[in-house]
Amino acid sequence: MTEATAFAATKGAQIYRGTARRNFALGMLFVVGTINFVDRQLLSVLVEPIRADMQFSDTQFGLLTGLAFALFYAAMGVPVAMIADxxxxxxxxxxxxxVWSAFTAACGLASNFWQLALMRFGVGAGEAGGTAPSLSVIADLYPPAKRPFAIGLFTCNGPFGVFVGAAFGAWAAANIGWRNAFVVIGIVGILVAPLLIWLVREPMRGAMDTQKQADAALPFGQSLAMFVRRRSLRMVMVGSGLAAFVSYGMLNWIPAFLMRTQKMPLEAMASWFAPAAGITFGVGILGGGWLVSRAAERSPRAYGTIPALATAVLVPTFIAALLVDSWQLSLALMLVPMAACTAYVAPALALVQNLTPPRSRATAAAVLMLMFNIVGLGLGPLFAGMVSDALKPEHGDASLRWALMALMPFAVAAGFAQFAMTRHLDKDFAE
Structure with missing residues (x-):
């Protein structure tokens, strides 16, 4: 990058010195990120009315909520992140x-599986420009010690989006229909986006770092080489990919499991599941970030030990929730694993931001999110859907119980990878 190009890229940028101004910027990013996750969750909540209208199989639904979205999200993620840097x-x-809000609204116009899949491709391509650039902005709003908690606050847009999506989706299915639900949420995003551009200023890159680093953006090959060179970055890719496989598989299929297998009424989805999911996912993400922010002051190994402990709690509690008979008891038992399954998110994202230079952070975040989205979002829901379809002739509506149970070996593997990462963190942070 030439000096002129670098100047043009940072022209109008500012250092956020006031707490109120940086917190306002974080809040606006949170709102936009929430819209992102509402768009994703809406399809999962509306699966039963859409299936009744279009006659989808569970495998097709796994493709729609997972691979169809994730492939385009991942394909666009790195190029868009390089633009962000x-x-x-x-x-x-x-x-x-x-862009993603316009395609979300268009989902309400689809009349068959392939049209809906095409619209989800567009949603995924648009949302590639959301999370990775936002993480890069947050790294320039807060100093390294505060980033895990700040990123934890930002990534609470996921659980809050789950809550809003589940509550609105259930209400919409009963009152305005699933098609109008997509149109309404799409219009909201189109109206909010200009407010972000108008009210939030671009922060100065690297202003919050304790050491001065090179201002030039790194080529993609050099950004990727950081994950090869540093063992903790390699291990966070493996552990986070497996953890995302489990958490996205759970997130996308728990509503259908409760309604289809446990006979939970659609009205109860809005009044019970929506707040339970929003609160527990939020506790997991925010709690993981807060615990790591506190514990990492004593040892950087906290970036691995805390997610590993959360995974150890997840496995037995989720198995118990799947084996009971009533939806009320099942939902109650799911509170702990729904919190534990997201505890890895903020530590993993903050670790990548803290171990990479300012002008490669969006690209580095996008590389990590390739694992989140290809292995996690792309394959987790699809795997559960395929297992459910395979077991349906023998188990009927209970096939989803065993499909979700099949995710647990991957959770065990994620815990081992997260714990193995702790051996390398001291050395990588020292460097």
Whole structure:
């Protein structure tokens, strides 16, 4: 990057010195991120009315909520992140929000599986410009010690989006229909995006780092080489990919399991599951970030030990929740594993931000999110859907119980990878 290009990329940027201003910027990013997750969750909540209208199989639904979205999200993630490392990130996030919201609204116009899949491709491509650039912005709003908690606050847009999506989706299915639900949420995103561009200024890159680092953006090959060179970054890729496989498989299929297998009424989805999911996912993400922020002051090994402990709690509690008969008891027992399954998110994202230079952070975050989205979002829901379809002739509506149970060996593998990462963190942080 030439000096002129570097100047153009940072023109108008500022150092956020006031707490109120940086917290406002974080809040606006949170709102846009919430819209992102509402768009994703809406399809999972509306699966039963859409299946009744279009006659989808569980495998097809796994493709729609997982692989169809994730492939385009992942394919666009790295190129868009490289743009974010070279251009105004706030404008990029706002423009991306307009794109994914327009495709979300178009989902309400689909009349068959392939049309709906095409719209989900568009949603995935647009949302690629949301999370990775936002993480890069947050790293320039807060110093390294505060990043795990700040990123934890930001990534609470996931559980809050799950809550809003589940509550709104259940209400919409009963009152305005699933098609209008997509249109309404799409319009909301199109209206909010310009406010982000107007109200939030691009922060100065590297302003919050304790050491001065090179201002030039790294080529993709050099950004990728960081994951090869540093063992903790390699291990966080493996552990996070497996953890995402489990958490996305759980997130996308728990509503259908409760309604189909446990006979939970659609009205109860809005009044009971929506707040339970929103609170527990939020506790897991925010709690993981807060615990690591506190514990990492004594040892960077906390970036691995805390997610590993959360995974150890997840496995037995989720198995217990799947084996009971009533939806009330099943939902009650799921509170702990729904919190534990997201505890890895903020530590993993913060670790990558803290071990990479300012002008490669969006790209580095996108590389990590390739694992989140290809292995996690792309394959987790699809795997559960295929297992459910395979077991349906023998187990009927109970096939989803055993499909979700099949995710647990992957959770065990994630815990081992997260714990193995702790051996390398001291050395990598020292470097």
């Amino acid at each position: 070279r251009w105004n990130r706030v404008k990029l996030i706002g423009l991306s929000c307009i």
